[in-house]
Amino acid sequence: MKYQHIFFDLDRTLWDFDKNSEKTLIQLFRDFGLQNTFGNFLFFKNRYEYHNKKLWVAYYQNRIEKEELSYKRFYLTLKEAGLDDIELSKEIAHDFIELSPLQTETFPHTHACLEYLKRKDYHLHIITNGFNEVQGRKLQNSKLDSYFTELITSENAGANKPHPQIFEYAFNATGAHTNNSIMIGDDLNTDIKGARDMGMDQIFFNPRKGKHDEKVTFEIANLKELIDIF
Missing domain, CATH: 1.10.150.240 (Putative phosphatase; domain 2)
Incomplete structure (x- = not known):
């Protein structure tokens, strides 16, 4: 794959x-x-x-x-x-x-999609600009932590998305490379442009179907659409 x-x-x-x-x-x-x-x-x-x-x-x-x-x-x-x-x-x-x-509200189909990707043997990771003391607890309380191998935070990486440093840190932490990785996020600058500038494919999560001019690898409005990609 x-x-x-x-x-x-x-x-x-x-x-x-x-x-x-x-x-x-x-x-x-x-x-x-x-x-x-x-x-x-x-x-x-x-x-x-x-x-x-x-x-x-x-x-x-x-x-x-x-x-x-x-x-x-x-x-x-x-x-x-x-x-x-x-x-x-x-x-x-x-x-x-x-x-x-x-708080534990997640987007529709979050757990079902993560279960599906985990069963397919993908290595799943989080890469976030959020604070260390908050993001890990969000994952635990929302029962999302078991799906992910690594939680990459901007604090640990010493740089925020879209800076290349946080992506390089993520690659070192996970053993991933640009050619076998993909980034999924809702922000065209921090997530999509940041990943694209690194040479990574991207999936723009756009639940409100906002108009934009950015070039993206894939675009979805609902997380269940990930099943069609993977």
Whole structure:
């Protein structure tokens, strides 16, 4: 078979980041009584997602450290509602890191597809830009950990996708090569372009069927389509 190693992104590819994040934010909103500050949850969620997205871009570009990203996304959110409180922001950030990996929503057919690929003797790995203390727990709590041989994180690799360093680290850790590997992910830049620049084939997971101009090896809207590829 052409492919021996299959590298999966985790968030928004297998683990439903948006649903799980919303569940966590709802709990934090209640636990910290944030309705008194924001009035309603949707305002809080909207402003958090705005700042979180911008700060992740800065993190990918090595302009901020992980610790700053972790609390500042909440600090800037609270500040928009008139609450300038770094200590409270750090408390919320701590609880977010603790609670988020407890959520277990995965995309439809995740387990069935991974079972299928495992039975076919593919070597399955995760390659993620997420934090070490979070990603492993997400896999365990969602009962995904047993499918994967290696969990490759940007922290351990010393670089975020799409930087070549994280892919080189992954190849060294798994014994894979560009010609016998394929990358599956939802992000056209970090996952698809990153893999393509390394000479790897790619599968773009595009459940919302968003339009784009990127050249990809395969594109799927549902994980069960992997069965037709493999």
